[in-house]
Amino acid sequence: MGRDARPKKSLGASLHSRIKESRVLMVGAGGIGCELLKNLVLTGFGEIHLVDLDTIDLSNLNRQFLFGMQHIKKSKAIVARETAGKFNPNVKLEAHHANIKDPQFNVKWFKGFDLVFNALDNLDARKHVNRMCLAAYVPLIESGTTGYHGQVQVIKQGETECYDCNPKQVPKSFPVCTIRSTPSQPIHCIVWAKSYLFAEVFGTSEDSSTELDQGQNEENAQEIANLRREASELNSIREKMDSPDFAKCIFEKVFGRDIDRLLSMEDMWKSRKPPTPLDHAKVLEEASGIGPEVAREDQKTWCLAENYAVFADSVKRLSQRMLELKAKAKEGDAPPILSFDKDDEDTLDFVAAGANLRSHAFGIELKSKFDIKQMAGNIIPAIATTNAITAGLCVLQAFKVLRNDLQSGKMVFLAKNSDRAFNAEKLAPPNPECQVCGVARVSVEANIAVATLGDLIEKVVRTELGYGEDISVLTSQLLYDIDYDDNLDTPLKELGFEDETFVTIVDEEEGEGVVPRANLEIVVTHSEELADETITVPEKIEIPRKPKRSTAPEETTGEAIKHALEDNEDGGVAKKRKLNDGLTFIEDRPNKKRAVVPDADADLIVLEDDGAITID
Amino acid sequence: MASTAPSGMPSSKEKKYDRQLRLWGADGQNKLEASHIALFGASAAGCEILKNLILPGIGRFTIIDDKKVEESDLGVNFFLDDDSVGKSRAERTAALLGELNPDVEGDYIEDSFSNLVATKPELFQPGWTPFTHIIVVSPFNTDDVLKLSPEIPTFLVHSIGSTAMLRISASTRCVVDTHPDTLIDLRLLNPWEELSAMVAEKTKDLGIAEKDGGMSDHEHGHVPYVLLLLKFLEDWKAAHGGNPPSTYAEKNAFKDMIRNSMRMDVPGGSEENYEEAIAAVLKNIRAAEISSHTKAVLEDPRCINPTPECETFWIIAHAVREFMNRDDQGAGLLPLSGGFPDMKAESSTYVALQNIYRSRARRDATFVHENAKAVLRKLGRDPELITLDEVSLFTKHANFVRRINYRTIAAEYNFPPDDFHKKAVTSALQSYNAEWNPSLIYDYVALRAWQEYYSKIGQLPGEDDNYLDSDIREQMRITAVDYLSSIGYQSNIDHRLDQMLQEIIRAGGSELHVIASLIGGIVAQEIVKVITSQYVPVNNTVIFDGIKSRTSVFEF
Ligand SMILES: [Zn+2]
Secondary structure (H helix, E strand, C coil): CCCCHHHHHHHCHHHHHHHHHCEEEEECCCHHHHHHHHHHHHHCCCEEEEECCCECCHHHCCCCCCCCHHHCCCEHHHHHHHHHHCCCCCCEEEEECCCCCCCCCCHHHHHCCCEEEECCCCHHHHHHHHHHHHHHCCCEEEEEEECCEEEEEEECCCCCCCCCCCCCCCCCCEEHHHHHCCCCCHHHHHHHHHHHHHHHHHCCCHHHCCCEECCCCHHHHHHHHHHHHHHHHHHHHHHHCCCCCHHHHHHHHHHHHHHHHHHHCHHHHCCCCCCCCCCHHHHHHHHCCCCHHHHHCCCCCCCHHHHHHHHHHHHHHHHHHHHHHHHHCCCCCCCCCCCCCCCCHHHHHHHHHHHHHHHHHHCCCCCCHHHHHHHHHCCCCCCHHHHHHHHHHHHHHHHHHHCCCHHHCEEEEECCCCCCCEEEEECCCCCCCCCCCCCEEEEEEECCCCCEHHHHHHHHHHHHCCCCCCEEEECCCEEEECCECCCCCCEHHHHCCCCEEEEEEEECCCCCCCCCECCEEEEEEECCCCCCCCEECCCCCCCCECCCCCCCCCHHHHHHHHHHHHHCHHHHHHHHHHHHHHHHCCCCCCCHHHHHCCCHHHHHCCCCCCCCCCCC | CCCCCCCCCCCHHHHHCHHHHHHHHHHHHHHHHCCEEEEECCCHHHHHHHHHHHCCCCCEEEEECCCECCHHHHCCCCCCCHHHCCCEHHHHHHHHHHCCCCCCEEEEECCCHHHHHHHCHHHHCCCCCCCCEEEEECCCCHHHHHCCCCCCCEEEEEEEECEEEEEEECCCEEECECCCCCCECCCCCCCCHHHHHHHHHHHCCCCCCHHHCCCCHHHHCCCCHHHHHHHHHHHHHHHCCCCCCCCHHHHHHHHHHHHHCCCCCCCCCCCHHHHHHHHHHHHHCCCCCCCHHHHHHHHCHHHHCCCCCCCHHHHHHHHHHHHHHCCCCCCCCCCCCCECCCCCCCHHHHHHHHHHHHHHHHHHHHHHHHHHHHHHHHCCCCCCCCCHHHHHHHHHCHHHCEEECCCCHHHHHCCCCCHHHHHHHHHHHHHCECCCECCCHHHHHHHHHHHHHHHHHCCCCCCCCCCCHHHHHHHHHHHHHHHHHHCCCCCCCCCHHHHHHHHHHHHCCCECHHHHHHHHHHHHHHHHHHHHCECCCCCCEEEEECCCCEEEEECC
């Protein structure tokens, strides 16, 4: 019996040959990715492309078995190809050490695949691939795990829900005043230590950090101004980095004087427990005799003196690194900075001790370094077993797709529940209100250096497609609406267009008996060959009208669903998802701005990425 | 003196295992590292299971297999390469799997399961065996697995075409750290003195407007919802003959009562703490109930009469039982978990309230600890054997502890079958419905027929092309029907059985890599649960259908 004999027998000849002829793309070569690639190679998929930007880290090795110690810091995509490729010489493997959002991976490139697998770890890239697959009409198998939980979903334009049909949990952000002035939970102090203290002393300063919600109002404008001043004072302490008193300088400023200043704002503490400034001399004395090795006890909650010892020692280590970087820097180089990395012990020690010292001053519970690492680094637990199960389910769903049998495709949820390993549900149809897949699509070509926004709107949108006056045109920003026509004469390139750009047209026509068109997504591809402002439109298409809005159910419906859930805690993930579905109707009317831009900034708020499902 | 060497560097092992330590902690990891897993059958499924155990760092593994590597193995087993063809399958897979993790020691024995069971019984004897856990992957003879000791945790695995099955057998598992979704227990219907005192203090001006000397809007909007609920419960009870709201209608009326005292003329039109209180009514206004699992533990003879040799689990369970029975301790209630939710509150009030729950939990754990010491003394054991930490872990999970009595494999294969087995299979067959309850019970019946065919004939059904599939199917169908009548099932047999027989015969005993990989994940997950004594392992059979991506769990 040859290598192929067994798979052929079990799968049946026709599916087996379809698998052999298929060309698939795998985005992400992490935990699920390693398993998936192994499965795809051994199942005999004809041609597999993998894309991953990451390099291999020690903490990957407990599950990403295509990598070994000798591969640390190398490209995941390239090493995965080398390791897995050996196991089936008949499979063509191509690896790209690149970002899937790079322009080379355009809609045309996606169209070259029969199937795409998402094995990603972040919301932003997932949403991107979802959109590309929808635009290219390529089926997508989306997957993710966290701890013992996992999820697999088949997505196809027009036939199933897409990744964005259900709103995703938005990462949490904190008001700047909570972080800087009135913390009440350990996480507030951890964010403070990481995004403020560390950034000001060793990294890039606050204005460029996005973890804080800078939204301000009249009321706290004064306080924000104070905080700005405080930050720049701290930033200037950097100059004393080569002084033996550097740790003392930082300590006395942030745990002494800054807290005294906060205390002086009596209004703030009328109904809150006021903080207590820390006395450097006293803490220093208590900490004498505590060696830096206490930092190794990462499961223990350190006392004040131990936190001080770790703080002082990590300041010493980080300053030393900065000074070495400075010494090496050439003239004209940007001043060196350090950035927080949960796996970089020096930075983690500084943040852990800094957060705990602040917690101490504010009477907040202290945390162990182990816990702080998880909270500061947005760590998602990950193990081999869940990845193996999830990747296996991805391939089984791929079989359905290759058989053109989406009817029996499934959305599968994995739970740690011992009564059943997982729940499978029929695939849901697209959400007609979804702003990502519920759009009409058309592709055009233009020379973006010459053609203007006015050309696009007049020639394509109005003349070819028959839109009226009242429309909005958006990319990641609003380009045009009836009250904003400043950009009409601007060439597309100057409006941020690239080789391939998605433009959304929203029909704003309103009135008695008028049903506006569904949103239209135009993919504008740049073409050097077009010498003038001509824009080529392939064929005339009919833009469907918006689906009739479902009338919002009375509020009690939402309540009733909630109760059903509360009373049935064993509902599992599946039920919860249904709950979300039910509640989406209650949301506001879709907002066109939110519609087009899957909030790109959201991902930068690092604390709690994408909630339930995240892979590694 | 200044050194840039990071003094806080954890060992590289901790770094490597960081992502899983967050699931099972150092204790779970130590237990993993102390295990020695035997794998009988270096099939694709077997190797995938081991892969998922070697990666997280078990201590040792031994692979037992007597076959030589064939070219067709390469198409399904990732842990064999071109150079392996013709060599010992045990040796080659042990070598390639061993490369996955230098911290794990690997070994192999080139021999068959049947032969070892017959010639080296000491390998399978509790007290003698070097193996802590045994995995046996099909094909195996039923008679051979019946010789395995029920004391050693054993995992029987089938992976045939699109179908896979796991059967777990082990001595009783006692799990404390079950990782329930929540440990929060507010005891709203059983407040104690300190809690009631805080309610009185923090809610005394609740109904008074600020202008009349009552609370400011800020204070009113920051009374923690737990205190609100306790306060309104007192009011409710006063008006209802001392009874708390119990029916759905009463709970709704209780919610209205809370809603009516919310201040509406505040920014946003409502108060978050009141909203939280209303949302918590259905879930939290209920009598402290003891879960059926905990009851099973407390009623177990091992709990009622612990012995000088028994596990500490039973001593602590006994101490908890005593705690509940004593009026000066639990007075009928389990020890408090101490779990406390987040809520809208001033941080100082929140911390004070949280401390009331925590000190109560600590008080309860200390009582249990004292009881446990007394039992140890009475049994002539070291009274310091059980630490307060161990007791606290138990009392924290008191309502979630599990005792799993695994049925033996012999009990499942008994002829004639025992009543438990008969009832389990018959009731699953009776409730089967292709539309709305498509459980995998017929897959089980088909796999039993497969197992019997192999054990009797020594050949995989469908493996030899000289036999017609239809003949084999007929033969297996007769076996299946015989089995069904042996358990007393005479009713109608669903078409699913024939479908399944056809499926597994068509596979001819061949594995499909993706199914092997998937069941490899499921089996390894259960083994990790059993080794670490954390989370609740399956009791005792899980079947997977790769065509519909479904699983069923049965106790046979
Ligand atoms: Zn959608």
